[in-house]
Each structure stands twice: as structure tokens, then as C-alpha cells.
Amino acid sequence: MSISQRLAELGLELPEVAAPVASYIPAKIHGDLVWTSGQLPFVAGELPASGKVGTDVDAEAAQDLARICALNAIAAAAAAVGGVDRLTGVFKVTGFVASEPSFTGQPGVINGASNLLGExxxxxxxxxxxxxxxxxxPLDSAVEVEVAFTFA
Structure with a gap:
């Protein structure tokens, strides 16, 4: 099953690629990898939540934000390689969680991104x-995710 078919099966649509908020490009190709810049959880150009995980945003909501970040990363990578169905796999995920000092659940938060990519x-x-x-x-986002995808 193609990635576009799997997205449809899950009821997901790729968003528009978020415009960079500084001096960078959304994704860059190197060999058979496409690396995304850090993706914030923008939905229709807005952050659905902001602040620190553990005080302003609970871990479950942050996991949902990480899922949105991964979907945005897929959109950025797909735009760079000429379509989502050219993406063949996931090489590396790096997730950043804006955390209050005693919060230690960063791996669980980033599971939101990893689980979507696995699905x-x-x-x-x-x-x-x-x-x-x-x-x-940036922008007081609670989560940011970057992904390196393989493509053909």
C-alpha cells in the first residue's frame, strides 16, 4: 500500500508545507535521504498549544503535538522529493520537548511522532x-520534530 493510500486510510491529509520562520529551507536532499528542518506542530498556520510540557501542556497533549510535527515533516519531505509516494522509509527522528525542569517523559512525548511514522x-x-x-x-512551541526519510 502506498503512503498516500495509507494516509487516506487513516483519515489524514498532508498539510501545506509550513513557511520557514527564519533563514532555512523546510527540507534538503542528500543522496537517498531527505532531511527535514525542525517542524513545529502548526495546524493551518497556528500552534494549537504552547508552553512547557509538564506545566502548560500535559504529556498526552504534547504527544498529539509531536504527531502533528511528524505529519508536517512528511509534507516537507514530500514537497522536496516530488511526492509523498516517493518516500520509502524513516531513517532518524530527533524530537525536542520544551520541558519544565522536573519533566522526564520526553521519550513518551516523541512517541507521538514515532508511532505515526510506524503506522x-x-x-x-x-x-x-x-x-x-x-x-x-521557537514561538514557545511545546514540541519540535525533525526527520530524515529515505526515498526513491
Missing amino acids: LFGEAGAHSRSAVGVPVL
Whole structure:
């Protein structure tokens, strides 16, 4: 089943690629990999939540935000390679969680991104990953995710 078919089966649509908020491009190709810039959880150009996970945003809501980040990363990668069905797998995920100092659930938050990628790519969605707690993210986002995809 193609990625576009799997997206439709899950009731998901790729969003428009978010416009960069600084001096960078949304995705860059190197060899058979397309690396995305960090993707914030924009929905229709807006952040649905902001602040620190553990105080302003609970872990479950942050996991949903990470899922949105992954969907935005797919859109950025697909635009770079000429279509979502050219994406063949996931190589690496890096997730950043704006965390209050005692919050240690960053891996669970970034599971929102990893689980979506697994749902879409199956075994080819298995990836290496980092989940990092940080004091603040751009635009006071609670979560940011970058992904390296394989493509053909």
C-alpha cells in the first residue's frame, strides 16, 4: 500500500508545507535521504498549544503535538522529493520537548511522532531516535520534530 493510500486510510491529509520562520529551507536532499528542518506542530498556520510540557501542556497533549510535527515533516519531505509516494522509509527522528525542569517523559512525548511514522511506513518506519528536553523552543512551541526519510 502506498503512503498516500495509507494516509487516506487513516483519515489524514498532508498539510501545506509550513513557511520557514527564519533563514532555512523546510527540507534538503542528500543522496537517498531527505532531511527535514525542525517542524513545529502548526495546524493551518497556528500552534494549537504552547508552553512547557509538564506545566502548560500535559504529556498526552504534547504527544498529539509531536504527531502533528511528524505529519508536517512528511509534507516537507514530500514537497522536496516530488511526492509523498516517493518516500520509502524513516531513517532518524530527533524530537525536542520544551520541558519544565522536573519533566522526564520526553521519550513518551516523541512517541507521538514515532508511532505515526510506524503506522504509515510499517517496518520501513523503524528508525533511530533522540528525544531531548529543552528549556524553550521557537514561538514557545511545546514540541519540535525533525526527520530524515529515505526515498526513491
